[in-house]
Amino acid sequence: MRTGDASASRFVQCQNCKKTLFATDFASNLKVCAYCGHHHRLTWRERIDWTFDEGSFVETDTELVSGDPLQFPDYQPKHLAAQEKTGMADSVVTGRATIQGVPVSIAISDFHFMGGSMGSVAGEKVTRALERGCDERIPVVIFCASGGARMQEGLLSLMQMAKSTAAVERCQREGVPYIAVFTDPTMAGVLASYASVADVILSEPKALVGFAGARVSKQAQVVKAPDDFQQAEWVLRSGMLDRIVERRDMRATLGSLVRMLGAHLRGLEEKLA
Amino acid sequence: MKPLLDLEEAIAQLKSAIVRETEPGKQEEYQGRIEGYEKRRDNVLDIMFSRLGPWEEVLLARADPRPYTLDYVSAIFTDFIELDGDRRAGADHAIVAGPAMLEDRPVMLLGHQKGRNLTERTFRNFAMAKPEGYRKAIRLFEMAERFRLPVVTFVDTPAADPGVESESRGISEAIAASMLAMFKLTVPTVSVIIGEGGSGGAIGIAASNKVLMQEHAVYSVIPPEGCAAILWRDPAKKDKAAAALRLTSKSALELGLVDQVLPEPRGSAYRNPLEAAETVKDGILEALSELDRLSPQEVKAHRYSRFRSMGAFLA
Numbered sequence: 344m345r346t347g348d349a350s351a352s353r354f355v356q357c358q359n360c361k362k363t364l365f366a367t368d369f370a371s372n373l374k375v376c377a378y379c380g381h382h383h384r385l386t387w388r389e390r391i392d393w394t395f396d397e398g399s400f401v402e403t404d405t406e407l408v409s410g411d412p413l414q415f416p417d418y419q420p421k422h423l424a425a426q427e428k429t430g431m432a433d434s435v436v437t438g439r440a441t442i443q444g445v446p447v448s449i450a451i452s453d454f455h456f457m458g459g460s461m462g463s464v465a466g467e468k469v470t471r472a473l474e475r476g477c478d479e480r481i482p483v484v485i486f487c488a489s490g491g492a493r494m495q496e497g498l499l500s501l502m503q504m505a506k507s508t509a510a511v512e513r514c515q516r517e518g519v520p521y522i523a524v525f526t527d528p529t530m531a532g533v534l535a536s537y538a539s540v541a542d543v544i545l546s547e548p549k550a551l552v553g554f555a556g557a558r559v560s561k562q563a564q565v566v567k568a569p570d571d572f573q574q575a576e577w578v579l580r581s582g583m584l585d586r587i588v589e590r591r592d593m594r595a596t597l598g599s600l601v602r603m604l605g606a607h608l609r610g611l612e613e614k615l616a
Numbered sequence: 617m618k619p620l621l622d623l624e625e626a627i628a629q630l631k632s633a634i635v636r637e638t639e640p641g642k643q644e645e646y647q648g649r650i651e652g653y654e655k656r657r658d659n660v661l662d663i664m665f666s667r668l669g670p671w672e673e674v675l676l677a678r679a680d681p682r683p684y685t686l687d688y689v690s691a692i693f694t695d696f697i698e699l700d701g702d703r704r705a706g707a708d709h710a711i712v713a714g715p716a717m718l719e720d721r722p723v724m725l726l727g728h729q730k731g732r733n734l735t736e737r738t739f740r741n742f743a744m745a746k747p748e749g750y751r752k753a754i755r756l757f758e759m760a761e762r763f764r765l766p767v768v769t770f771v772d773t774p775a776a777d778p779g780v781e782s783e784s785r786g787i788s789e790a791i792a793a794s795m796l797a798m799f800k801l802t803v804p805t806v807s808v809i810i811g812e813g814g815s816g817g818a819i820g821i822a823a824s825n826k827v828l829m830q831e832h833a834v835y836s837v838i839p840p841e842g843c844a845a846i847l848w849r850d851p852a853k854k855d856k857a858a859a860a861l862r863l864t865s866k867s868a869l870e871l872g873l874v875d876q877v878l879p880e881p882r883g884s885a886y887r888n889p890l891e892a893a894e895t896v897k898d899g900i901l902e903a904l905s906e907l908d909r910l911s912p913q914e915v916k917a918h919r920y921s922r923f924r925s926m927g928a929f930l931a
């Protein structure tokens with residue numbers, strides 16, 4: 344049984360340990376398994392509701408829709424199906440919210456929409472979220488969940504890596520804190536661009552984080568991959584992220600970080616008042 | 617290919633025969649026949665190249681005899697001094713770099729380097745750079761900024777190194793940080809896609825003010841084989857993927873993602889590397905002279921807005 348059926352049934356099964364859980368308990372535990380601690384994937388809406396201050400989210404950039412610039416085979420029907428399944432326009436939702444009272448510019452990637460892949464719209468939204476942080480002098484928080492660049496938009500998708508990274512450079516220059524949170528999975532073109540150059544990188548436990556698919560990596564080298572290869576815990580040991588944070592602690596951790604790192608931003612105090 | 621190879625063979629035989637020929641009048645006759653064959657060969661080449669499909673373009677971009685970065689470096693620049701090491705973990709020979717003279721001005725050069733035989737390929741890791749390669753790039757981009765050297769990069773890589781060790785040393789971070797370092801520069805930057813522009817491995821050193829692309833290079837978000845395997849669970853559909861990905865220079869120009877396509881000699885760059893190099897050199901000089909009109913801050917702003925405008929959506 345899939346977790347997506349939680350509302351339809353009284354029970355759900357953990358995708359990791361396969362134990363049966365009460366759907367209501369599962370939801371109140373933020374979709375974390377009470378037995379094994381497995382963090383199940385969230386929709387963008389759940390992510391916002393469970394991370395940011397209640398009712399504070401205002402969505403932006405809703406007018407952006409993908410245009411199938413390459414006339415790529417089967418792209419339009421797949422894209423339409425993803426829209427119907429998720430109710431999203433594309434894989435990333437952006438907006439303004441507050442976290443423990445601190446205003447932030449946010450972008451949330453949702454893996455349920457074509458694997459969270461980054462095409463022109465996702466790249467544009469992430470870039471706007473970073474630029475909004477600069478324009479409004481507020482910290483930026485981005486939740487990553489993506490298989491990488493979206494193949495169906497070809498080279499345009501690759502260019503989103505450069506575009507979004509350029510916006511991170513602007514944040515750094517203008518002293519705007521940018522915090523990235525890796526969730527399962529954060530891969531390839533997204534990891535190799537805006538995600539990896541955040542001021543602070545947090546990750547949910549056991550999230551898959553890597554450049555190449557594990558199969559490719561292991562094929563490519565005689566070196567034996569560790570058992571937890573490309574898992575957040577291994578990535579942390581490799582020195583590539585700052586902290587692993589459990590879902591129930593995410594709000595407090597992010598709140599403290601944006602409060603401290605964003606303290607110097609002019610006007611933030613008034614906004615807090 | 618068969619008619620072309622037959623003609624090449626005939627030309628080669630006549631050329632070696634002509635030297636040994638002593639009978640009066642024979643040399644002239646041979647010369648005439650050589651010219652006739654050459655004309656036919658050129659016709660065959662023109663027909664072949666006018667019909668190249670996207671997958672053939674991929675094969676051509678990967679072809680062994682195609683000029684590599686160091687071939688262009690020796691044809692275009694003088695006084696190249698290779699610098700190495702990322703000063704952190706190691707040396708990476710998939711990327712070569714260092715200062716060189718472009719006519720009368722010093723520049724910082726950097727490019728992926730392929731190998732032509734097994735020994736070279738192993739040494740160059742098939743031009744798949746590891747984190748050390750991108751961190752060497754960052755180090756030299758920063759040096760270029762200190763000493764006001766324009767940066768010229770040559771892109772020719774199937775992909776960044778996907779191995780376990782590269783993962784553990786942060787290949788993703790290295791690529792992202794390399795792009796970020798390029799966006800910091802106030803000196804002009806020019807990139808030339810000369811062979812394979814392979815996804816993240818390519819864009820990691822191609823976040824430049826001007827991006828030029830050789831006619832028969834390819835530039836893609838994913839190799840066609842990988843795309844076919846993921847989308848259609850069949851790597852054999854690589855030609856369908858190559859077409860769908862629109863990875864040719866013509867497409868990249870139409871999409872506005874490269875600034876200029878550099879034409880190649882008849883039959884592509886390897887048939888006349890010096891002519892190809894001359895075109896590349898002219899392209900770089902022209903791009904730099906345009907960028908020279910901008911102030912350092914304008915150079916940086918120009919680069920930002922170049923990439924900022926990329927993306928196709930309805931809004």
